[in-house]
Amino acid sequence: MEMRMRRGISxxxxxxxxxxxxxxxxxxxxxxxPGKTVTTTVTQSRVVTVTRTVSAPAQQTETGTQTAKKFKxxxxxxxxxxxxxxxxxxxxxxxxxxxxxxxxxxSYLTPKSLADMKPLLEDLSRRxxxxxxxxxxxxxxxxxxxxxxxxxxxxxALIDSTTGKVRPNEMDILFREQEVSSLVGIxxxxxxxxxxxDKVGALVGMDIPPLWRFQVGYYFGAKYYEKMTGRKxxxxxxxxxxxxxxATGKQYTEQMLKQGVRVxxxxxxxxxxxAFQAVKEWEKEHKExxxxxxxxxSQEWIDPYHIPISGRKRVDVAVFSAIESVVKGTWKxxxxxxxxxxxxxxxxxxxxxxxxxxxxxxxxKLKGMxxxxxxxxxxxxxxxxxxPEVWAxxxxxEDKIKNGEIQFKSPMSVKERxxxxxxxxxxxxxxxxxKGRVG
Numbered sequence: 001m002e003m004r005m006r007r008g009i010s011x012x013x014x015x016x017x018x019x020x021x022x023x024x025x026x027x028x029x030x031x032x033x034p035g036k037t038v039t040t041t042v043t044q045s046r047v048v049t050v051t052r053t054v055s056a057p058a059q060q061t062e063t064g065t066q067t068a069k070k071f072k073x074x075x076x077x078x079x080x081x082x083x084x085x086x087x088x089x090x091x092x093x094x095x096x097x098x099x100x101x102x103x104x105x106x107s108y109l110t111p112k113s114l115a116d117m118k119p120l121l122e123d124l125s126r127r128x129x130x131x132x133x134x135x136x137x138x139x140x141x142x143x144x145x146x147x148x149x150x151x152x153x154x155x156x157a158l159i160d161s162t163t164g165k166v167r168p169n170e171m172d173i174l175f176r177e178q179e180v181s182s183l184v185g186i187x188x189x190x191x192x193x194x195x196x197x198d199k200v201g202a203l204v205g206m207d208i209p210p211l212w213r214f215q216v217g218y219y220f221g222a223k224y225y226e227k228m229t230g231r232k233x234x235x236x237x238x239x240x241x242x243x244x245x246x247a248t249g250k251q252y253t254e255q256m257l258k259q260g261v262r263v264x265x266x267x268x269x270x271x272x273x274x275a276f277q278a279v280k281e282w283e284k285e286h287k288e289x290x291x292x293x294x295x296x297x298s299q300e301w302i303d304p305y306h307i308p309i310s311g312r313k314r315v316d317v318a319v320f321s322a323i324e325s326v327v328k329g330t331w332k333x334x335x336x337x338x339x340x341x342x343x344x345x346x347x348x349x350x351x352x353x354x355x356x357x358x359x360x361x362x363x364x365k366l367k368g369m370x371x372x373x374x375x376x377x378x379x380x381x382x383x384x385x386x387x388p389e390v391w392a393x394x395x396x397x398e399d400k401i402k403n404g405e406i407q408f409k410s411p412m413s414v415k416e417r418x419x420x421x422x423x424x425x426x427x428x429x430x431x432x433x434x435k436g437r438v439g
Contacts, residue, residue: 070103070104070105071102071103071104071105071131071132071323071326071327072104072105072107072129072130072131073095073098073104073105073106073107073130073131073132073133073134073323073326074106074107074108074109074124074129074130074132074133074134075091075092075095075106075107075108075109075134075136075319076109076110076111076120076121076124076133076134076135076136076140077091077092077108077109077110077111077136078110078136078137078139078140079110079111079112079113079114079117079139080110081110082108082110083363085297085356085359085360085363085365086296086297087136087137087159087160087296087297087315088136088137089297089359090297090314090315090316090319091134091136091159091315091316091319092108093316094315094316094317094318094319094320094323095108095134095319095320095323097316097320098319098320098323098324098327102323102324102327104323104327107130109124114139117139117140117143118142118143118146118147121133121135121140121143121144121147122147122150125147125150125151125154126151128151128153128154130154131155131326132155132156132157132322132323132326133154133155133156133157134156134157134159134319134322134323135156135157135158135159136159136160136315136319137159137160137161138160138161140158140161141158141161141162141163144156144158144163144170145163145164145165148163148165148167148169148170149167151169152167152168152169153169154169155169155170155171155326155331156169156170156171157170157171157172157173157318157319157322157323158170158171158172158173159173159315159318159319159322160173160174160175160313160315160318161174162174162335166333166334166335167333168332168333169333170333171322171325171331171332171333171334171336172334172335172336173318173321173322173336173337173338174335174336174337174338175210175313175314175318175337175338175339175344175345176213176337176338176339176340176344176345176408176410177210177213177214177217177313177345178213178214178216178217178220178408178410178432179217179339179340179345179401179408180217180311180312180313180340180345180346180347181213181214181215181216181217181218181221181265181311182217182218182220182221182224182397182401182408183221183311183346183347183394183397183398184217184218184221184265184293184295184309184311184347185200185217185218185219185220185221185222185223185224185225185235185265186221186222186224186225186390186393186394186397187221187293187309187347187386187390187394188200188218188221188222188263188265188293189221189222189225189226189231189233189390190225190385190386190387190389190390190393191262191263191291191308191385191386191390192233192261192262192263193231193233194384194385194386194387195262195263195288195289195290195291195385196262197260197261197262198231198232198233198234198260199233199234199235199236199259199260199261199262200218200222200233200234200235200236200261200263200264200265201235201236201237201238201253201256201261201263201264201265202214202215202218202235202236202237202238202264202265202267203237203238203240203249203252203253203256203264203265203266203267203268203271203272203275204237204238204239204240204267204268205239205240205241205242205243205267205268205269205271205272206239206241206242206243207239207241207414209410209411209412211239211267212410212411212414212416212417213408213410213411214267214295215237215267215417215421216408216409216411216417216420216421216424216432217408217432218235218237218265218267219235219420219421219424219425219432220408220424220429220432221397222234222235223424223425223427223429224393224397224429224438225390225393227427227429227438227439228393228396229389229393235425236256236259236261238252238255238256240252240268240271242268242271243268243269243270243271244269244270244271245270245271245274246270246271246272246273246274246277247274248271248274249266249268249271249272249273249274249275249278250274250275250277250278251274253274253275253278253279253292254278254282257278257279257282257290262288262289262290262291263290263291263292263293264278264279264290264291264292264293265292265293265295265311266292266293266294266295266299267295272292272295273302275292276292276299276302276303276306276307279291279292279306280303280305280306283306290306291306291307291308291381291385292306292307293307293308293309293310293311294307294309294310294311294348295310295311295312295313296310296311296312296313297310297312297356298310298312298348298352298353298355298356298357299356300348300353300356300357300374300378301353301356301357301360301365301366301371301374302360304369304373304374304377304378304381305377305381308378308381308382308385308386309347309348309378309382309386310347310348310353311345311346311347311348312345312346312347312348312352313344313345314338314343314344314345314346317338317342317343317344318338318344321338321342339401340398340401340402341401341402341404347394350375350378350379353374353375353378354371354372354374354375357369357371357374357375358371400436404435405435405436406433406435406436406437406438407433407434407435407436408432408433408434409432409433409434410434419431420432
């Protein structure tokens with residue numbers, strides 16, 4: 001079942017350049033029943049943040065003089081390869097930054113198929129040509145888990161997934177999704193009240209740990225807005241059970257719109273492309289605005305008139321950080337997480353909106369607009385529907401997260417996720433926190 005699911009995602013990535021899957025981390029994954037919350041408990045390895053000590057770049061001596069070593073890095077994309085305007089392209093961006101700033105040699109490869117991934121990784125590892133092999137996304141989890149132990153001298157960095165095992169030659173980089181989704185929750189609530197409703201929505205893909213973290217953060221942000229402004233805000237969410245079905249995403253979004261939701265957060269990969277279509281059609285049919293919020297990449301370019309903002313998962317930062325640790329001699333195997341403080345997640349800036357619009361324009365996906373047009377429309381919508389008081393609340397919460405004043409819990413099961421959300425619905429914001437208090 002797991003392989004069939006991922007194969008479907010890869011095909012979609014080839015047909016839809018903006019596929020946003022790659023968030024499935026070390027968990028026992030089961031398909032969710034469409035439209036319902038899964039009650040089966042899914043467990044996950046505890047995440048441990050590795051603290052790094054920065055030292056000087058490695059040196060080697062040649063004929064009595066010191067010459068900086070030229071590091072060689074290989075980036076292995078998902079089978080979708082470059083051009084997805086999401087994980088693979090962002091990984092490329094991070095590696096190119098490392099090439100420019102750190103002087104490393106970077107090579108890129110895309111496996112021909114799922115079946116090719118393990119033998120390709122074993123062959124490359126056996127050669128021992130690279131100081132670091134970077135693997136982009138969940139599809140590399142099993143191949144790496146079956147390969148890393150055989151080649152202890154080869155360093156690997158797995159991005160946005162984990163094998164669940166701590167090895168000295170393997171670095172798994174995850175993200176603290178709650179931190180960005182909490183900011184999105186504040187923004188969504190503020191936009192909803194500008195539109196005359198007290199409901200915000202979320203369209204969720206699979207019922208798995210990364211999405212539990214997204215949900216907890218989103219709920220927290222909406223209720224944080226409620227507490228700080230006194231404006232009641234309810235959260236409506238649907239688990240679709242799929243990352244690859246825009247039609248299903250559209251169907252469930254239409255149901256939320258009929259319930260009074262006017263702002264919907266897309267947490268379902270290609271499935272939430274259907275949400276983008278639904279809000280557009282709602283405005284056309286009902287003559288009232290409705291909006292969607294993107295996630296992972298800047299998705300505003302897809303429909304800047306109805307997607308004024310996106311949450312970001314900075315795969316480029318993860319790739320650069322992994323390469324930098326090798327170059328500076330601070331490498332340490334284990335599982336690390338990136339959040340707001342490290343620049344691993346955040347809200348898409350207008351500069352990022354423009355960059356992604358430019359990439360879409362280059363591959364012919366931006367129709368009838370220029371990148372500057374996209375930025376202009378997005379800027380206007382943000383100014384109209386996201387008021388200064390909302391940005392002030394975002395900044396307030398962001399500062400608390402960055403300085404460590406508050407930290408979020410990471411639910412380890414559906415039961416724990418549901419317990420936290422129930423407490424949030426009852427106004428207990430501290431139920432979502434592992435450190436600090438609100439109010």
